[in-house]
Structure formats: structure tokens, C-alpha cells
Amino acid sequence: MSITNEPPRPLRTDEEAFIRALGRVIHTLPRVMDADLMREQRLPLVEYMTLMYLSEAPDRRLRMSELAGAVELSLSGMTRIVTRLEAQGLVQRVRCEQDGRGWHAVLTDAGLSRLEEAWPSHLAASRRHVLDHFEGMDLAELTRALRRIVD
Template identity: 50%
Template sequence: MDRLTADDDALWRALAHVVQRLPRVLDEDMSRAEGLSMTEFAILLNLAEAPGQQLRMVELAAATALSPSRVTRVVADLARLGLVRRTRHATDARGSVAVLTDVGAKKVEEAQPGHVASAHRRVLDHIDAADRPAVSRALRAIVAALAVSPE
């Protein structure tokens, strides 16, 4: 197939605009409301939801879809703010663990309402509630396909 149908082209272009614009506006919303970037919030939220509020750095990178080096830099920044601490893995001397501090847990709790409001204002309020399960399935299928290495 050499060309997209009109409907496929419209969907593709709309998705491209979302991919380009949404991260920026979500980041602006979070930064303005909580003084955190979306990347910082994503790391804190994943730690808050993890067993013992801690994750190996490689697990944190996978959970946030960030490169290991990016996670290392952001965790270092969050550690300087006292929101996380980094420790050695108990059984693997080569591995590091990011641990959410009490201050970090409080920050996640404080940021949650603004995050939810932004999610609604920027995305959810623009998708009919009845369509959300189908949209969610489609997006999860795209994510799963992206996880497969390209041929």
C-alpha cells in the first residue's frame, strides 16, 4: 500500500500532533502546579506504587520508558531535592535501587490532584467515556508493538 486512506491520514496526522504537543503541555501543567517535570513525577509515582516504594534503576527505566542514563540523571536530581535516595541492591553489588523518601511520598500525594486535573483537561475530557476502553486498547497495542525490536 503506497498511500494512506483519507481516514488513515487524518488519524496519523492527529496522532503526530498529539505525540508532539501533549508531552510539552503536560510538562508545563505539572511544572506550573507542582514544580516537577512530568518525567520527575512519573519516576516518583512509579516508586510510590512499587512494593516497598523502591525499584531497581533498570526496572524504573523500563516502567517509565526512559533510558537508563536519563533515569540516573533524574534520580540524582530528585535525590538532591530529598525526594528519593539511591542505594546499592542488597544482593547484586552492581545494581542500584531508587527509594522514595517520606518527603517524596508527600510530594506525590500533593501532586496527584493536579496530575488528574491535567489528564482530564488535556486528554480524557476529549474522549467520550464509552470510547475510552477502545482507545486504551488501541494505544496499548501500539505500545506493545513498539516494544518488539524492529526488523
Template identity: 45%
Template sequence: MAAPAAPTGSGRRRAVPTPAELASWRSFLRAHSGITKALEVELEVEQRLSLAAYDVLVQLSEAPGHRLRMTELADAVLLSRSGVTRLVDRLERAALVTRSKVADDGRGVSAELTVAGYERLRVAAVTHMRGIREHFADRLDDADLTALERISRKLVP
């Protein structure tokens, strides 16, 4: 069965993207990949922390009680359940998070940010926020940022 055709600006549907659409898509992917790699390298070099680990610490810091079920955490950081389990294992060994059973669910497990984890996040955030400014925000003017946010909201499922 063929893939559904994408809507066009005029309301017509085509089976494949136009060359301009493909160019835009590829540009988007290159920009995302380049910025993500730069942020990852900076966190690794300066903080000895992966971007995924930083994301886990951020998600936990923003959650009520600094705690999330492992399944919610996996969804929030866009990792598989097994991937988030391995990452939380490493963060737990580093005393940045703890794991505990969910009180009202015998099978549920949650991850919680520790005081050391919060402090590690606070220090690493300096590097990460500087990277966001240098690799992203400083390259765009206010109109670009507004347009990108509007466009990005349309792309979120």
C-alpha cells in the same frame, strides 16, 4: 534492504502507509505531543516538577516496597539509563528519593521513594489528574475512551 511492509485490513502488505494511514499517524503524534506539553507546563508552573520527575515518583510509589532497580526504573519511565541516573540525582538532592546498593547484587543500585517524595507526589497528583481530565478525558465520550484503550493496547509492543 527494504522495510517490511505493513499489514493491511485485508491481509495484503504495502511498502508505505496510505495517505489516510499517514494522516492518522500524524494526528496521533500531534495529540500526544500537545497533551504531554500541556501536562508538563502545568506541573512545572504549579508544582515546579517535570513530567519525567513526576513519572519517576509514580513508578516508585507503585513498586513493591516503593523501590526499583535503576535499570527497571529506566525501562518504566522510557528514559535512557544515563537520563534516569541524572534525574534520580536531582530527586535525591531534593530528598524525594534515596539510592542504595541491591543486597544480592554487588553492582545493582535501586531507587526508593522517601516519605517526602510520596508527599510531593500526592500534592503534584492533584495538578496532574486535573490536567488529564481537562486535556484528555473531558474531550472524549465513553465510546471514544473504550475505543482508544482498545486501539492503544494493540499498539503496545
């Protein structure tokens, strides 16, 4: 039900085409980015994103729940990813000093090196699968519109 109690307006042809194309992008883009990283780096996109968010965090550490939110996974899903990365020496888990109950994921030097090694492949895939298709468009305006959707 709409907020205004008015019936929803039917979509114009161009609006319908846009909504359908956006839906396909939402489902396809992560798969093609993951396939490129797996083929070139043997690193799944979700692991790359985990390393990336940790590299950007103060002291290269985040609470597991914050990391899960950033990567858009459940806490149990993030625990499985961190366990895999920990087994490779790319991440460590340490108890939170503040409360002793929670855990932080901490990017190791080896994890940072692995991220730096994979970064050119991710950059190339980002350009090929996304940015090249928006050449000449106002990216700042597109970014604002996408953020409004999320917010």
C-alpha cells in the same frame, strides 16, 4: 517492505488525518502536561512520573534500570533525574542486596508527600488535555487498541 510482498495500500483521507493527529498528540501531550505541572507544582512531568512509578512499586523501590524503562528514559537520563530528586530528599539510592552491583531508587516519605501534593494538578491536566476529549467513547476499546500498538 511489507511482510506480504504486496505494495502498501495508500491511506484514505480519514486515515491520513488520524495518523497526522496522533503524531501531533504524541509530541504535544507530554509538553502541555509538563507545562501544567511546572506552572502549578514546580515539578517536571518526568520527575512526577518517577515518583509515581516508585510509589506503585513493592517497598517503593525499583532497580534503576527498571525505573528507566518505566519512565522511558535511558539509564543515564534516569540517573540524572534520580540525582535531582535525591538532592531534594525525595528519593534515595541504595545498593541492590541481591547482587551488590546494581542500585535501587527508593521513594522516601518526603517523596511520597510531594507526589500526593502534585497529584491533583496531574489529575486535572489528565482530564483537561486527554479524558475530556474522549467523553462518551468506549475507553476500554481505545485502551486495548493503544496497547496493541505498543505490544
